[in-house]
Amino acid sequence: MMAKLWKRWAAAGLVGALLAAAPLYGPSIADSVKEGTAMAAEAGSERTISVSGSGKMSIEPDVAYVSFGVFTKAKTANEAQTANAAAFAAIEKALKEQFGVAAKDIKTTGFYVQPEYQWSDKGVSSLVGYTADHSVQVAYRDLTGLGKLIDAVSKAGANRMNGIQFGTEKMDAYELQVIEKAMANAKAKADTIAKAAGRSVQSVLHVQQGGVSGGAPIYYPMVKAEAAAMDGGAGTSVQPGQLEITTTVTVTYEM
Numbered sequence: 001m002m003a004k005l006w007k008r009w010a011a012a013g014l015v016g017a018l019l020a021a022a023p024l025y026g027p028s029i030a031d032s033v034k035e036g037t038a039m040a041a042e043a044g045s046e047r048t049i050s051v052s053g054s055g056k057m058s059i060e061p062d063v064a065y066v067s068f069g070v071f072t073k074a075k076t077a078n079e080a081q082t083a084n085a086a087a088f089a090a091i092e093k094a095l096k097e098q099f100g101v102a103a104k105d106i107k108t109t110g111f112y113v114q115p116e117y118q119w120s121d122k123g124v125s126s127l128v129g130y131t132a133d134h135s136v137q138v139a140y141r142d143l144t145g146l147g148k149l150i151d152a153v154s155k156a157g158a159n160r161m162n163g164i165q166f167g168t169e170k171m172d173a174y175e176l177q178v179i180e181k182a183m184a185n186a187k188a189k190a191d192t193i194a195k196a197a198g199r200s201v202q203s204v205l206h207v208q209q210g211g212v213s214g215g216a217p218i219y220y221p222m223v224k225a226e227a228a229a230m231d232g233g234a235g236t237s238v239q240p241g242q243l244e245i246t247t248t249v250t251v252t253y254e255m
Contacts, residue, residue, distance in 0.1 A: 047199075047254060047255055048205060048252055048253065048254055048255070049190055049193055049194060049201070049252070049253050049255055050250060050251070050252045050253075051186050051189040051190045051193065051250070051251055051253075052186065052189075052248060052249065052250050052251075053182040053183060053184070053185035053186025053187070053188075053189065053248065053249045053250075053251060054181075054182055054185055054246065054247070054248050054249075055177075055178040055179060055180065055181025055182030055183075055184075055185060055246065055247055055248075055249075056178060056181070056244060056245065056246040056247075057174065057177060057178055057181065057244070057245055058242045058243070058244050058245075059168060059174060059242065059243050059245060060240070060242060060243075061143065061166035061167055061168055061240045061241075061242070061243050062141060062143075062167075062168050062169055062170065063139055063140070063141050063143075063166070063167050063168065063169050064139075064140050064141075064143055064146050064164055064165070064166050064167075064238075064240065065137055065138070065139055065140075065164065065165045065166075065167065066137065066138045066140055066146070066149065066150065066153075066161075066164050067109065067135065067136070067137045067138075067161075067162035067163050067164070067165075068135075068136060068138075068153055068154075068158040068160055068161045068162060069110075069133060069134060069135040069136065069158065069159070069160035069162060070084050070087045070088050070091065070132075070133070070134045070136075070157055070158055070159065070160070071084075071131065071132070071133050071159055071160055072084040072087065072131065072132045073116065073129055073130070073131050073132075074129060074130055074132075075129050075130070076129075076130060077113050077115075077130040077132075079130070080113060080129070080130040080131055080132040081113050081132045083132070084132035084133075084134050085134075086157075087156070087157030087158075088134050088136075088157070090156045090157050091136075091153050091156040091157050091158055092106065093156075094152045094153060094155075094156045095138060095149075095152075095153065098152055099140070099142070099145070099148075099149050099152070101138060101139075101140065105138060105139040105140070106136060106137075106138050107136065107137045107138075107139075108134065108135070108136055109135045109136065109137050110133065110134070110135035111132075111133070111134050111135070112131075112132070112133045113130060113131070113132045113133075114130065114131060115127055115129075115130055116128055116129050116130060116131050133160075135160075135162065138153075143166075143238075143240050146164070146238045146240075147235050147236040147237050147238050148235060148236075150164075150236045150238065151235050151236050164238060166240045166241070166243065167243070168214070168243060171212075171214070171245075174214070174245050175212050175245070175247065178212065178245050178246060178247045179209065179247055179249065182209075182247050182248060182249040183207075183249055183251070186249055186250075186251040187201070187251075190251070190253045190255075194253075194255045197255075199255045200255060201253045201254075201255050202253065202254045202255055203253065203254050204251060204252070204253055204254075205252045205253065205254050206251070206252040207249060207250070207251050207252075208249065208250045208251075209247065209248070209249050210247060210248035210249065210250075211247070211248075212245065212246070212247045213245070213246050213247075214243050214244060214245035214246065
């Protein structure tokens with residue numbers, strides 16, 4: 001009995017000695033595990049593909065943002081402000097009664113009353129009066145009647161037309177559509193690359209979307225609007241054109 005126990009203890013001691021000496025003669029078990037994990041990660045990275053996709057679409061704008069202003073001069077600040085308020089009241093009446101523009105679609109973007117100075121040849125300034133400047137932005141959705149609106153506000157007293165910008169109030173829906181187009185474009189690219197490599201696309205591992213852009217040029221038709229209002233000639237014609245909405249995605253696939 002003692003002989004058997006002795007053999008077991010001797011064997012256990014030999015194993016322990018080998019394990020203790022293992023770091024001296026070769027990699028440890030922990031090192032082997034780390035090496036295997038690194039190899040697995042490397043193999044996994046070889047089975048992925050990252051591509052970029054783009055999506056775009058052209059749409060008809062459904063809203064115009066018309067920016068204009070009323071600029072008045074007078075001897076006193078009160079007179080300049082009163083004249084400006086009267087002109088703006090006439091414009092606001094035309095917008096609401098003739099074109100059905102809601103109060104929420106008329107937004108003041110700036111209002112200033114300030115002194116006006118005149119400089120002499122000797123560099124001396126003198127107060128000559130005051131100016132009042134009221135800037136407004138109007139959202140208008142009947143784009144076929146946009147030229148008539150411009151002529152009407154000019155006739156009512158607007159003497160500064162700062163510009164028109166076209167946009168859409170359905171941007172959320174259009175964004176989803178261009179995202180779908182961008183994802184389809186990315187998938188087509190990934191399929192082509194994977195096929196050339198003798199593999200096939202399996203699943204999506206990661207997606208990152210870029211920004212969504214969409215806009216149109218700003219038009220400045222004030223000169224024509226003033227001429228039409230003064231001489232009764234042809235009305236202002238404004239062409240909204242189209243908006244182009246775009247987005248991009250970067251997609252990583254497993255293959």
